Amino acid sequence: MKTLKFSAMILVLTALVVIAGACAAPGTLPQVVQQTVVVPQTVIAQETVIVPQTVVAQATPVPVDQARAETLNIAIGGPIVPADAINPYVNWNRDMGMHNFCYEYFFYQNLQTGEYIPWLATGYEYNADSTALTVKLRDDVTWSDGQPFTADDVVFTYEMIQKDPSLNWGQQVVDNVASVEKVDDHTVTFNLKTSNPHFHLNREAFPAVGIWGGTTIVPKHIWEKEADPKTFTNSNPVCTGAYKLANSTEQSRTWERRDDWWGTKAFGVTPGPKTVNLRYLGPETNVALALVNNEIDTPMIGILGVGSFEEVARRNPKVIAWQKDLPFSWLDPCPRPLMVNNAHPPFDKAEARWALSYLIDRNAVADLAYEGATTPAWGVWPDYGGVKPYKDAIADLLQQYPTEAYDEAKGLQMFKDAGVDISTLDLKYVVNADSNEEVKVAQVIADQLGRAGIKVTITPLSGPAEQTAVLEGDYDIKLHSFCPGYIAENLDLFNSKYYKPLGEKVALFEANSFRYQNPELDKIVNEMLATPPDDNAKMIPLFQQAMAIWLKDLPVIPVVQAPALVPFNTTYWTGWPTADNPWNMPVSWWATFNTVIAGYPDKDGKWVGGIKPAQ
């Protein structure tokens, strides 16, 4: 017994000594530094016995051969849970290759160029009053098992969702779509519940990807055999995409290029990488060193902070980011407000939410947690050019309701005036433990509230446990991304139609897991949704009316804009989108990433982009 414990202790001591020794000399060779991370990793693995696979992944020799040159390695922020289920209607981890490599969508939006790229479809048309949308599908698309992709698959998918709205994003489909009809094998008509000229942008009810993901069309001939789509693991998915699943564990998932992809025949294009690996390497430092050592081509969002990125770029000049200088990041369209549970007293009162808002120093959050990679946010919209006229239109309202203001004394006074004794508060701050970003922000915000005298209990959760807690409203505060970032759509997130009592799952995290209800706002938002999105003359006055209510109520507290600090390693792959060459969005976790890897045809049929082998 003593020997065991003693040897465990010696092991840890040795490891610590090794770290100390290896790290004492700054600027050591990358190979030496590599050891510094492998060692604590090994110790942790031996002690806990739960991460042996990390060690295996780590121990894989750095492939400098042809195989490496044909592989795209992406670092992910946390383990893949669950690893064996690839069901977009049950599992939210679609960005682990499910929607970026396997399934494909009718249209992709390129937010950088403003293009609406037809992919599985060739075009769409609304009827006169925008109550029906007819989509023409390509006639040369096949599933990975050789079966043709047809209107039957589309109709089947929508009927499956209509039968069980509790499927992921199912409620949005039910709210928007009355029925889907097959016109012919390659034509479908979406009959809408209301006049909705925004429907082709609604990723949650239509297979078009603007931000992150879209409604996923599944193969009828596979899924119709399943009695309940909810229990279907789909561990060997049949998709239309250029990649098929080769292997999946919690630590890594491998996708292999299909030589029989329909796109190769249709466009004459083969995506560069033969293999795509999604790998969980552990903490930020491991990912940084893997980038330095060319083991990783790009990490996903929120893994690398500014300080680490600067050090990586110094050691490996082949590693680039969107911008050449601080803040290095691409502006993600989904800002990060702090959701406050409107169903938990005292935050059922707008005064209490405003008081909390005054206690948050957004500049400090941007400087400390994001190390200067972002800026404070006034609302739940990105600072894009298209949003500017809307922000300008409510300038006077923003003066009356300063959402970016930090004034501790005023916040405390407001709590007092609202009759809240802050010493009795103990806020449950739920944090996604796999998000480096959320973990860091939580520390700063909890410190700021703590300084003002409010106790905060940080509860880090991961995977389905975190998702359930948020969807059921089991939190007081929670930082979350607010997508898709469009004017009307982001206001729609506050619509009471998404409201569910505490304990019941809402349809989406930011679609009212904070339990806000205001019928007056609903009325205006519904009107905005019935207005064509580019009709600014009609939209702006509606936005002013809506914001007069929204700012007064402040259902969530704006904190910061979302920086996507996403480094790209140009050692093996070039052609990455950057601020100098902004042909696409640099986001590997979005479904649009397949247009980054393979490129896409522009309006005139000319092929744009695609990453290319550097060697």
Added chain:
Amino acid sequence: MALAAKDIITEETPSAAPPGYSTLILQNRKIVFGGILFLLILGTALAGALMIDPKLRRSGSITRKLPPHAAAVLGTTSLGQSVAAQMTEAVPNSIQVGLIAALLGTVIGSLLGFVSGYFGGWVDAVLRVVIDVFLAVPVLLFLVLIAALVRGVTVQHMAIIIGLFAWSWPARAIRSQTLSLKTRPFVDVARISGMSGFDIITRELVPQMLPWLGANFVNAFIVAILAEAGLSILGLGPQREMTLGMMIYWSLSYGSILQNMWWWWLTPVVTLMLLFLALYLIHLGFDEVSNPRLRTQV
């Protein structure tokens, strides 16, 4: 009135007599050196807590990423906190985890070990199975699972979670010691003279094993501090309190090794090493006191 069992022990087995332990402990150089080192670490942290403004523990309270200098003797973190101020909270908290967990482990372990060993029969059969089951489970795996379930733990929660798994080895060892001791003549005498089982355990057996319990306590202390560091580095530690493990966790989260902010990660690592050294010396010392064969090597 029954014969005092102690008198007989003293006559028959003088080397096992309890008197003299305190002298032996105080004369043991390893215990003295380890003890001084331990008190030095704790004392520095407590003295630091009086001298350094606790506000400097908060994020944004001081310029970020500064190497050690006059205003922050141990430098500052990427979050704008003073490392020295964090240490004044982390060291006492880590020691607190060790103390509570070791105390829990030793008390539960002794109770079960003595009862199981002394009473035998079905009590022993049942307890032995329970002890063996707990011995067989990989403790750190369970700790990770429990800590992952009870998210948002405090320092005390952590200590209790670790302590609840720290009793099986002491229980097993004490049980076998008790099995051997209870067949010795002095226990027979005590039994014949009418002492109850409980009295025999507390008045005859416990004093016999005090130095051994001490060594075991210190060992559990070391293991608990280590377990805390391990869990915290995995991100399962107390989020709103600082411990040595959480300091390493945060320094890793912000890539301090990569960015050569050695003062941030080296401070808790060296402190942990010194704590281990101090406690390990004490442990070795106790071993010598309880095992006369080792004493010549002092």
